Amino acid sequence: MEDTICAVSTALGIGGIAIIRVSGPKAIEIVDEVFKGCDLTEVNSHTINYGHISWKGKIIDEVLVTVMRAPKTYTMEDVVEVNIHGGIAVTNKVLEILLTAGCRQAMRGEFTKRAFLNGRIDLTQAEAIEDMINAESENARNLSINQLTGKLSDIISALKRRILELESKIEVNIDYPEYEDIEDMTVSKVGEELKRINLDVQRLIDESSNGKVVKAGLNVAIVGRPNVGKSSILNFLLEEDKAIVTDIAGTTRDVVEGKIVLNGNIINFIDTAGIRETADVVEKIGVDKSIKVLDAADLVILVLNHGEELCKEELELLNRLENRKHIVFVNKDDVEGRMDLPRGIDAIYGNTVSKTGLDSLKNKIVSMFELEEIAKKDLTYISNARQLSLIEQVKTSIDSAIQAIESGMPVDIIEIDLTEARVKLGEILGEVYDEELIDELFARFCLGK
Amino acid sequence: MKYEVIVVGGGHAGIEACYATSKIGHNTILITGNIKNIGDMPCNPSIGGTSKGVIVREVDALGGLMGKIADKSLLQMKMLNGSKGPAVRCLRAQADKETYPKNMQEALLNQKNLSILEGIVEDIVIDDNAKKVKGVVLSSGMMIECDSLILTTGTYLKSEILRGSEKIPEGPHGEKRSDNLSDRLRELGFKIIRLKTGTPPRIDAKTVDYSKMKEELGDDVHYSFSFDSESDYDVSKQEKCYLIYTNEKTHQIIRDNLSKSSMYGGYVSGVGPRYCPSIEDKIVKFADKEKHILFLEPQSMDIESQYYDALYLQGFSTSMPIDVQDEMVHSLEGLEKAKILEYAYAIEYDAIDPLQIKPSLESKHIENLFTAGQINGTSGYEEAAGQGIIAGINASKKLKGIEPLVLKRNESYIGVLIDDLVTKGTIEPYRMLTSRAEYRLILRHDNADLRLRDYGYQAGTIDEDQKRRLDEKRASMSRLNELIRVTKIKKDLLEKHLRNASSCSLYDLIKRPEIDSSILKQIYPELESFDKDVLEEVIIETKYEGYIVKTYKDAEKLLKLENKQIPYDIDYAKVKNLASEARQKLEAVRPVTIAQASRISGVNPADIEILAVYLKKEYGKR
Missing domain, CATH: 3.30.1360.120 (Probable tRNA modification gtpase trme; domain 1)
Structure with a gap:
């Protein structure tokens, strides 16, 4: 150099x-x-x-x-x-x-x-700098700052210390087996502490979705037949919130049609081109394609027409959406209802012409992702794929340790899982030398910083 | 007079070193202060223990003497950590301090190609141009020439025995020390460090009241250290040890007299071992502990011996003056009237900074000069023996002009020990701990022969007969591995032993945690035809298969970095942007591989990245 x-x-x-x-x-x-x-x-x-x-x-x-x-x-x-x-x-x-x-x-x-x-x-600080440069919202910037100042590092380090402490207690038992005045780390004691540690690791993983929301924004897909009012809804949301731009290539494989900042968080509306441009909507896209579109989205807004009966494909979509975050918006609530929504489906009724129901839609998005909560929270989340994959591996190791304890493995064997978990935590912090990782990481940085 | 190899010092390192070189066929001489002290156990009367027990097995696997001689000199035998996992199980023996050295002396005196000479080495002769060792000079003035020199001087370099403010310039047992050798080493460019260790008082057994003490018995299973022969003790006639505790009175005496101890009175410059602290250290550092555990251990059952009826008070090493020692011992329950036969002492001695030796144990400064044992900063008989045999093997390899035997961290505890020494150095006597071995699941005591015997065979320390037995064991293991996979056991055979039994293969059965070898033999008696070691080995490898595979995978990552070599002549001044601490450490250690470099404390991943980039640039793809 x-x-x-x-x-x-x-x-x-x-x-x-x-x-x-x-x-x-x-x-x-x-x-x-x-x-x-x-x-x-x-x-x-x-x-x-x-x-x-x-x-x-x-x-x-x-x-x-x-x-x-x-x-x-x-x-x-x-x-x-x-x-x-x-x-x-x-x-x-x-x-x-x-x-x-x-x-x-x-x-x-x-x-x-x-x-x-x-x-x-x-390493986490280096990653944070990359995030900072790319930050598009206030929350994203706060998240980067918290990483930059080492707040995430502190959390990870604390977890690492707890595992290390457990390991060292086991080690003392092993190296001084006859010293009965040293606290005996039985497998059950190790198990209890591991379960406590695991809760904290799980929380990091759970909250990482917040981290992703904060950093990359939420991907929202609006689907529905032509002329059902999708673009009116999109325009309303974009206009109201001073849409940033349209047609920007997003970070995912999808094309982002527009972005808004809602409660300090970015919402990306992703293009559902297949649905939008086809004359006979749902039939043509086929199930495969719709699954793809839905998979890319954190939230799917299905727009239905109050005045028409549900077609087969719409019913199918409703089924598919059952286990995913979604909102059903029934447009044109002023016309006579011919639609028979299956029971148990909670829909928002509104009208894109008179602009009713659209605020409810917006509020629903906010509450669904607890965007207000995220905005208020201490923004220290695992927020990139590398960190997330590592912390998930940490979880796997701890789960494996807990399982080993339950199946009667001796304490020394369990320690192998503990060590693995600790090493992975160290990797998040960049304490482990890994040439490829470092090269790849820095290749992602934008020029100049 | 000229020998191919001179070994200086007849302790546990020197024994293995000279035994190895002479067995390989090199004309060897062992020079030692007192022939009667060869194999002496100046501290505790035990061989083995956690991690050390594995080293004994490794020494045996490489063809060394320690395990075989211990097997002939047993007072008690125990398997430690039986329930804590296969990797940390270890044998620990109470060994007879009289018979162990005697058996050792007999073995060496009968060894071909080996001469033994009494004397104190005070000088090393060097070929100044080539910086090659040429021989040694004794205190008598006699010079002996050699091609290769192995120094295993233990605690005898400028040693001083300390009790309170009293300082006596001698080695253990009042033996002669070497006054000049460490100065000569310093002259030759070695950095000399001063270390300290200690030993507890020996108590007259006839004056001990055992009624309030807890008995510690040996295991009722017969064990041996050696892979070649059975130990010859009687399981039902093992000696007892006794467990006692310190109490508040003991602690008060120590606190009141702290300034009188050599350590706390400021009479010692050497650094003592954290892992084997003196009793005053324990009281000061763990002030909130109400009591500390102690053991009374027999030292010899030879009625003629000075050690007979002299109990070793393990855990009570001290450097207090003798009057305080009396008071301290008398405060202990059951020892109120005890007579101290030999007072505890601390000993200070010179050692070399082990960063100056290569992983082969050859000195970086002087060719054909090897060091092993306490001179390298370690403590413990087993640590010494482990280095001794490697020094012997590598002295031989050097003479033959072949690559040294450098055991890796994933191959042996000895490898871990030496790598730690030459990579991290030490400022206190280094003791082996299981926690130092990151791949210990594959470094078990039961598979030491499978791991290391081939190396011994290649070096010439393992003979054809031993090699044949190893091959037979391997063949038998693979037969058994095959058998357990093809043999199905019917449900009704299992119901007696298992809940929720369903028919399955032997292999699946072994994986169940409640199944051990004795249940297995009941279910499938044909297994009796296999050797118990073979059965044990296969059971462990099957039961913990998943974790063993994981450990091998981890080890592979290490090997990738081990394969990235760093040229010995690298100029670290030219590697830009290294942190200055990292630069100094790399300069001092001169690691052989990137893996070794990454283990140096103070060298961060960022420094390794910089170094790796530099190597790629300067030396192409490595």
Whole structure:
């Protein structure tokens, strides 16, 4: 890592200024070479210096240059940030000059990678930075901050300590078997404590769905026959809440039609293209396709027409939705009811023309996911797939230990499961060396940070 | 005078080292201060115990003497941790302090290719250019040349016996110490550390009132350490140990006199073992405990012996002056009138920082110089023996120009022990613990022969006969494994022994927790035709199969990193961005593989990542 790296740290092309960050042993030297003003190699650390970027005798731009010397910097290396006037042409020119002067273009996530490798942040903190950059809502940002400050690390560390304590008590028994004055960790005692630990692990897993809700938002699919009022509902929700944009490629395989922020949480409306564009709705999409659509969604809103009888496919959909989070919205409640909803189905009745029932719909979404609760809660959740998969493995190990206890396995065997659980917790914290994991993780980071 | 191999010190490490090299065929000389002290047990009268019992088996598997001699010198035998799991079961013997050394001396005196000489080594001769060992000089001035030198000097380097403020420059039992050898080692570039250990008082058995003590008996099953022969004790005639406790009065005496002890009075510079603390340490560090457990153990049943009728008071090691020791002992229930035959003492001695030795136990500074046992910072007879046999085997391999035997952490406790020493170093006498072995489910005492005998055979410490028996055991195991899978047991045969019985294979039956070998033999008497070790082995491997498989998988991950080698000449100054602590540690340890590097404390995963990236860049794919 002896290279000095640089990258544009702000979104390219828009905004009043752009920042190019340079990090590495020659950061100050290289920028100084192209900087006209004071001698950057002489200035105090953590100062902002006025001057110009000049190349081959030509002034390129008027800039402010922040010089930060190691180790109190983002990467713990010498870091220089060049504030230039925004605009693609100027920004690219300055970047090009720096690259020519001896910098190397930073790879995706490389600044954070260096911060991690230089020991400034742990793995969950590094992940949190990625999340922070991508955060689109207030709650998502709070979640990242809590991870960044190590709050999640604290929770994981505490779990790890409890397991370690259990292990060490077992070890003492094993290494000093004749010392009857040491508390004997019988399998039943171990079992009791394990069950308590397991509850806390389970809570982390349960709440991780909140973490996902907070970070990626809820995916909501609206399905129904054409002209049943789907787009009116969508428009109402989007308009009311100042929809961010439409037709953005989402993080999932689905296309997001629009996003709103509800109680500080993102709601993504996912495209149910197959249903929307087909002339004869439900028949054509076929069951397979609808399952796919439904699977991608955290919530399905099925829109029905009060004035028409339920068709076979609608009934089938209702069946499929039984075990999933869903809301049935019956539109056009002003026309004469010809629809015969099966018993036990709780529907919201409303009208997209007179805009009745739509607020109930919104409230229902909020209450269904306890969005208000999430907003108020201390936002410390397991929130990414890597962490979640690890914590689930922790659960598996503890379950296996509990099962082993029940089937009469001796305490030393049970400890194998405990150790495994502890190692996995350590992996969440990045305490275990795993080359592939680290490479993959940092490859996901956006350029510049 | 010239020998291929010189071994200095006739303790448990030196014995195994010289026995191994001479057995392999190298002309070997053992130089020791007192021939009568070969195999002496200066501390507790026991061999084995948790994790140490596995090491005894491993030494035996590699062709060593400790297990066989212990089997001939038993006072009592016990299987520890019987109910806590197959991996932590261990044999512990009370061994006769008179007969054990005698049997050992007899074995060595009859050993081919081995000479024994009484003397104190005070100097090492080095070929200065090649930094190769050439020989030793005795205190008498006599020089003996060698190709390979193994130092197993135990606690005899500049040792001092301490009781209160009293300091005597000698080894255990008033033996001569080596005054100059550690200085010479320092001169040769070794970093010398000072360690401390201690031993409790010996009590006259005739003055003990046993009526209030709890008897500790041996197991009523016959056990042996060795894979080759049966131990010769009578199960019904084992000696007893006794359990007693300290009390408030004892604690008060110790607290009142704390400043008089060598340790707390500031007379000791060495660091003592946490795992085997003195009684004053226990009282100070666990102030809230009302009592501490102690054992009275017999030392010898040889009526002629100095150890006969002298009981070892385990758990009561101290460095108090003798008058305080009298008071302390008399405060114990049943010992009110006891006579102390030998007072407890602490001993301080020089050792080398084990970071200076390679995983082969050869010194990093000087070629063909090997060290084993307490000189490397360990404590315990078994730890010493384990290193001794490896030093012997590797001295031989070095002379033959072949790769050393480096046992991995997933192969043996000895491997764990040596890896810990050369990777983490030590600042206190290192004691083996089961918790140090992360793959212990596959490092059981019952499979030590299966794990290690082939290595012994390759090295020449295991003979054809032993190898043949090993192969037979393996063949028998695979027959039994086959048998249990194809043999179905009918329901009615099982009903007597099991609730909810249904017909199943022997294999499935073994997996049930309530089934052990005796029930199994009742259900299927044909199993009697198999050797009991074979049956035990197959039962364990079947019962815990899932966990054993898991452990092997974990071990494979380790092996992947073990295969990533670090060149010995790597310049850590060139590896940019290592944390400075990590750089210093890596520099000091010079790990051989990435796996070893990752075990160094103070070297973080981030440092390993940096190192791995550097290696890839500098040395290509490894």
